[in-house]
Amino acid sequence: MPELPDVEMFKNYVKSTSLLKKIEKVQVNANEMLHGVSSSRLKKTMIGARFQSARRHGKYLFVQMDNGKSIIFHFGMTGFLKYFKKPGEKPSHCRLIIYFSNGYRLAYDCQRKLGLIGMTGDVGGFIAEKGLGPDPCKTDFDFTTFKDAFKRKKGAVKSTLMNQHVIAGIGNIYSDEILFQAEIHPKTIVPMLDDASLKRIYSEMKNNVLPVAIKAGAQHGKFPSSFIIPHRSRDRKCPKCGSEILHKKVSGRTAYFCPRCQVKQTG
């Protein structure tokens, strides 16, 4: 589930539930999900501290503590956070549980263990080290920034949108939505895109798909009917022209698109 809008929700969730409470206990249930930090050092640093703020870059969430360190969360394909009090409310695949002084707990659940948990004293350094591209929600992410990063690539436009080194935060689902809104076939190779097409991709991503998805709480059921996402599994009909929505593999991922509205540019 977790692409940029989903992680944005997790950020807001942490902010509204877990700030300013003393951390009393930390339980690690999957050591293999810890990256660059041992279980004992994580516990030692967290216990007694409080979460102070949360920020996001792409699909990464950073929760800053009052001791200068930040906990890093990546959610893989199946990760999420759950704040709860009663042990019975514990989600089924808890990989980390943080116990607060008010009796509540914050659980990191990740069924497939494709996410990661880390810790850093330098969020910017971590982002640079990972080689993450710019986050499209940042105010300074303008068309020039987008075009400069994008135009150097030669592969399919969908794969490029999903490349975290180019732009951070877009995954399989939202790349489909952006290309549907921009009316571009997912297999179009980047060198075939003219300036007008690039502008449409940029604008649909920045001004339509991402803000609308975030406003809808990243819940697909609340997306406007003009989005392709709610139609992928439901009626499988294009909301613009009524054609049957097709799906094809693009670089190993399944792309959903409308064969009539999204025509491949071949020069």
Place this chain on the structure above:
DNA sequence: ACATTGACCTGAGAGC
């Protein structure tokens, strides 16, 4: 150097 594929995990759902 770059784009694409396979491996990494686990579980849900489809098909038999």
Place this chain on the structure above:
DNA sequence: TGCTCTCAGGTCAATG
């Protein structure tokens, strides 16, 4: 019902 097979909103190392 129970088994097998396929697929899943991500990322990295290996491959071409």
